[in-house]
Amino acid sequence: MHFVSAKGILSPKGGFNVYRGCTHGCIYCDSRSECYNINHAFEDIEVKQNAPELMEDALRRKRTKCMISTGAMCDPYLHCERELKITRRCLEVAEKYGFGVCLLTKSDLILRDMDIIQKINSNTKFVAQMTLTTFDEELCRFVEPNVCTTRRRYEVLKEFQHEHIPTVVWLTPLLPFINDTVENVKGILDYCIDAGVKGVLTFDGGGMTLRKGDREYYYAALDRRFPNLRKKYEETYGDAYELPSPNAEQLFSLIETQCESHGIMYKPHDIFSYLNEFPSTSQQLSLDI
Secondary structure (H helix, E strand, O other): EEEEEEOOOOOOOOOOOOOEEOOOOOOOOOHHHHHOOOOOOOOOOEEEOOOOHHHHHHHHHOOOOOOOEEOOOOOOOOOOOHHHHHHHHHHHHHHHHOEEEEEHHHHHHHHHHHHHHHHHHHHEEEEEEEEEOOOOOOHHHHHOOOOHHHHHHHHHHHHHHHHHOOEEEOOOOOOOOOOOOHHHHHHHHHHHHHOOEEEEEOOOOOEOOOOOHHHHHHHHHHHOOOHHHHHHHHHHHHHHHHHEEOOOOHHHHHHHHHHHOOEEEEHHHHHHHHOOOOOHHHHHHHHOO
16 A cells, blocks of 8 residues: 545545555456556555545535545445554544544444444434445355455444444446346345345446456456356447346346335435435434434
8 A cells, every 4th residue: 555645535525535446356346447547556555644634624614514425436444444544533523523424335344433433323324335246155255355245244234223323235236147146136135124224226227337447357357267258248248338237127126126115215316315415403303312
């Protein structure tokens, strides 16, 4: 990893990332795409060492409280966060100034910060977002090799349920011909239902995206595990950016049916509206009661 002093940390819409690059090793990672102009090795994490100070300055000057959230490009709980604690320090700043927070991760390291997360949620709102893609544990270790498996992430969701902290699951991507099966999606939905998640987020097409940079990395991974699958991808999708699952209609029907029967949000608009909604005083009082 290497350290930089960033000029800013918070986007106009309240988004922030304290790291660039990733060490989770997910084979499908769109953040590897050349369009993001990461000019260092992807695993050589760029650390915004002054992120907490920038966050403090930004939140102190904000006139209106709101939700702030990490983006989907870089996980706030990379391996280096265990020692650096930059994400934790940013959470402390958010709690200090009374802002709500949404974090998206695949890591159980988020449980380390439960003390701060509880304080944020008791005063405003905290939403823990967890990506679940692959129910089969062995396949998960191939698809997302350097981070805890889906079973452990489900256990993390249960911890948040126990603490009455809302959660949202990103059920994406569904890799064509790999994990885009009824068995896989049903297994993940069973986890979501048991963990009492507020929402399950999927996107149109139910597949994945590929472009220059991550396409090469993805295909190299397929060659190691599924030697004949690259050819099927190339014949089916060519150089397309969007790779919809051939099972999308069936999978979305399953998601819709299961979520509606258990009161779980599944429409992206509804979920993003919920994530961005900063609770009013009356809303917070009703939650406390």
